[in-house]
Amino acid sequence: MRGFFKLALLASVLLALAYGDDGYNEASELERRRIRDCPEVTFKRMAGCVWEFGGFLKKVLFLDLEQRTLDKFRKSCVSMATCFDLIECKETGKFSRGKRIKDSCDVMNYLSKNFVPCLRRLEKLNPAPTCFKKWKPFYDLNEVGPDTTPEEMEELCKNMLGKDNCMKDLVGRTCGGAMSQELVDRFEETSVFKQCDAD
Secondary structure: OHHHHHHHHHHHHHHHHHHOOOOOOOOOHHHHHHHHOOOOOOHHHHHHHHHHHHHHHHHHHOOOOOHHHHHHHHHHHHHHHHHHHHHOOOOOOOOOHHHHHHHHHHHHHHHOOOOHHHHHHHHHOOOOOHHHHHOOOOHHHHOOOOOOOHHHHHHHHHOOOOHHHHHHHHHHHHHOHHHHHHHHHHHHOOOOOHHHHHO
């Protein structure tokens, strides 16, 4: 279980770095004011972000389910996301690298703490449900880009928790309705899936 999460999270963060922002958006007056206050991107700041990223990778490699380790991981994750937010301060899109990284880290934090008892129950199901085997909890967080069409966004929303959101029902049957709703709420808080509420 831990190995799966480590690889999935690492892949998600690397995808976030590759995708970057979702392109230029017309800035409001409030946005223009915020952009004017952005800090200057210096070599020192860039080097600091590279250092943060290195520290983060180290924590991913040694990540386990101990509370102390998870707290350190969370702190490192937030620092790295904040670092990229500062570098990308002048960008006006909804899905900056910093937001994508923070979303991935928040989901990982939830799955590796609150959701662990349910995960263990799901892993014991025999045969293993296809929905659970094919679920990629971090993948869709990086699927939205500047060329994403409304139809593609609708499809992503429909499959936020597995094919036709099958994980919602599976978790409800296996771990109870409260856990199922908590899982849905956790994903709906990410910057990507917040767009689903507007549809």
